[in-house]
Amino acid sequence: MVTADPARPMRADARRNYERIVAVAKEAFTADGVDVPADDIAKRAGVGAGTLYRHFPTRDKLIEAVYRDEIDGLAQQAYDLLEELPPGKALETWLATHVVYVVEKHGLAMTLKASVDAGSEVFGWCRARLHAAADTIVKAAQDEGTIRADVTGPDILRLGHGLGSAASKASGEDTTRLLTIVLDGLRVS
Numbered sequence: 001m002v003t004a005d006p007a008r009p010m011r012a013d014a015r016r017n018y019e020r021i022v023a024v025a026k027e028a029f030t031a032d033g034v035d036v037p038a039d040d041i042a043k044r045a046g047v048g049a050g051t052l053y054r055h056f057p058t059r060d061k062l063i064e065a066v067y068r069d070e071i072d073g074l075a076q077q078a079y080d081l082l083e084e085l086p087p088g089k090a091l092e093t094w095l096a097t098h099v100v101y102v103v104e105k106h107g108l109a110m111t112l113k114a115s116v117d118a119g120s121e122v123f124g125w126c127r128a129r130l131h132a133a134a135d136t137i138v139k140a141a142q143d144e145g146t147i148r149a150d151v152t153g154p155d156i157l158r159l160g161h162g163l164g165s166a167a168s169k170a171s172g173e174d175t176t177r178l179l180t181i182v183l184d185g186l187r188v189s
Helices: 012-032 038-045 049-055 059-084 087-115 121-144 153-167 172-186
Strands: none
Touching: 012 038, 012 049, 012 059, 038 049, 038 059, 049 059, 059 087, 059 121, 087 121, 087 153, 087 172, 121 153, 153 172
């Protein structure tokens, strides 16, 4: 879900344009890199250049919005899974989703992260959002008695990243085996 600046409420049509621009930019960045001309993104989104620049006065603002949307979607999946599955299974599924995200979106994620200043408000928001989701899903699994008490949310994020990096060079079968090894290590003995 795309989240615009909460201090600026948008009309419904403006929100639709904002969301469409971010979705199209995400697709364009994935396919062609972050140097896609802004006019091409506006054209693909079916909006004028003025509309794009009204929402995103600089390329950096558009990149930040795409990065924020990517992280928000990944974090929201943790909460959604907790509503749909028992906590231990939700954690397993979210970790697997994180691994797939790292494998499939590695290039885009690294480019977006490199383009967003580590000290920026957007980076801080993304970090807090992802850590809160990880902490929530880990606590729920611990309360259920599924995973060890010494596991933290940041541990899960690091494991997802590490497994994703390893999986990018491994077969599907090896990736599944590695994920099983990690999950077995997280479980209460």
